[in-house]
Structure formats: C-alpha cells, structure tokens
Amino acid sequence: MKIKENILNALNGQIKAEFDSAFLYLSMAADMYKIGLDGIGHWLYVQYREEQDHALKIFNYLVQRGEKPELLALEQPVYEWEEPCDIFRLALEHEQFVTRSINELVSLAKSEEDYATDVFLHWYVMEQIEEERQVQDILDKIRMAGENGNGLLFIDDELSERKYEPIDQETD
C-alpha cells in the first residue's frame, strides 16, 4: 500500500531533520577539536555518524515501501561554540525538538491509520529517550565540573571512549 502524501512529506522532513542533526553535531565536534577537547569532539563525531544512520533508516524504510525519498536542502549550522556547556545545552534543546517532531509523526501515522509507519516509528520513540538522557547526563557532569579544569579533562577522557555502533537498517 502506498504511503499517503502527507506522511511521505513528513518522513522526508524527518530525513532532513536527522541529517541537520548530523551536521549540527559535526560542527560542534569541529569546535571541540579546535580547542583541544578531543574526547568531547570524538563523542560528537560519533553522534554525527549515528544521526546519519537515523536519516538512512527512514530513507531505507521509504525505499522498502516503494517510495522515492526526497532529499531536502540542509541547514547550515550558524553557531560557533567555545564552551562544552553551551554545546550540550543546545544539544539537549535540539534533541527535545527532535522528540517532538517524532511524536508528531507518530500522531499523524495513527490518525491516517498507517500502522506500518506507526510501528516503524516506535524505534525512534525509544531512541529519543536515550538521545535526551545521554545528552542530559553529559550536561549535568559538565555543570558539576564547573570551573574545575581537571573535572572537564576527566569528562573529556571519558567521552573519548565512545564507540560507534552502526544502527540496524533493516525495517522488517
């Protein structure tokens, strides 16, 4: 069964939102590498790769449903960050925005009785819990470290351990 146009548009919009997220995290990583916080930069770079996977999972779902995904123009990240605290505060706001966007998509799928898309989106609903929690945890630690440079270096070291794990692209 073909996907209704309004759902298709919303899913294409979510592909863009996920690639925008990737771009945002990559620009944050660039700033952290620039000031020598390579562990935080590494964490953000891994996040960039995960966000690309989030976008590709929707891309692959549309292909599987016999649709042609539309790739919309991406936003250029406009900020320059110098403080990790600012980065993770913005990252949290951003993830909360993405959560709202996913929830709206779920509501749309339900109201249009597109049960396959509704089930497909459950993965994103659960993923957003993790996305918000991990950014919140890092923000809390950075706030706790405050002006303590050693505390920040400890966090930098901890975040350098993050491993990239490709996200399963199967939708069935």
Ligand code: OFO
């Ligand atoms: Fe794709 O979850 Fe973050 O933005």
